[in-house]
Amino acid sequence: MLGLPMAAVSAGNAAHASQMRVVHDQEAARHQITARLAETPPGGPGQSEATELRMAKVSWTGDDGARHAGVATVPGDADAGTEVRVWVGPDGDLAQPPTSPSTARTMGWFTGMLTAAAVAGAAFAGRARVRQVLDRRRYAQWDAEWKVVEPAWSGRNRR
Template sequence: MGRNRHLKKRLWRWRSNPLRRHDDIVEAWIVLLMWAVVAVGGTIAGLVTSHAADEMFAAQRTERHAVRAVLLADTPSPASGGGSRDLVKAKVRWTTADGTRRTGSALVRTGKNAGSGIVVWVNTAGDLTVEPPSATEATLESDVLGLAAALALAGLAFGTGAVARYRLDRRRIDSWDTEWRVVGPSWGRKTS
């Protein structure tokens, strides 16, 4: 019985009721539309974003590849105390797939000598780039991006619904104020 009563209380705007105003019906449709956008739109936005990000990461994995490079200058020795930052920018030289020698800056571990061989990542044009995410990292990141897109759409829907309901409340209050100006003076008279 308690559950049925609670459901009736939640759905009062949809039932026929002599006290129900037009604004109540509009508010019921706004709430229904808001939840539909959150449920359906959020799901679609999350899935589309996740799929697009996953395709982008897969494209990065196919267009980027590791090549051997040679360090052109010594890197400083690691800081004492075992600091957490043991990478520095250094000049490196590598050979592209077409045999062209290229030079650029890459992050290299500290304490390396000039002439040391290192691995760098290049794109199809032979330019230095960062290592693409692994399949597991890409899946996790695309899922997080999908969730963020779904939550952003949900926040936008809730915000829009809240603004619309606020405006309806302001309109109802203004209507009550107008009605009270008409009815109020007659309530203020004293009977004798």
């Protein structure tokens, strides 16, 4: 049980550091560009709020001058021809936004808590197993002593 805090903190820090490397790699590889909506999102303007996100076809010109098209998540109140910001990867194709540092922080906390629970569970399971072994040994010793004492105590050996 003494190692529980150290194990939990170490595992949480390792998970956070690993996830932060992913965040930095994704931020380095992806960037935002401006694209135009090729169509009005389903449930288009007037039928949905700006806070709602919808999937819609977008088109953009890549850094190499080539035309690209794809389906991206856009504000629900946008209309065809509206400029929207989308994320692209190193190949110029649509990509998901990079993972946020808060996700890395959450992953670190979750891993630390899970490690703490696992270490505590292992400690309690180990304690229960040791107690079971000691109880078995003690009951066997009591049985052996009773076999010696019981005949004289109950009077069975007086015949």
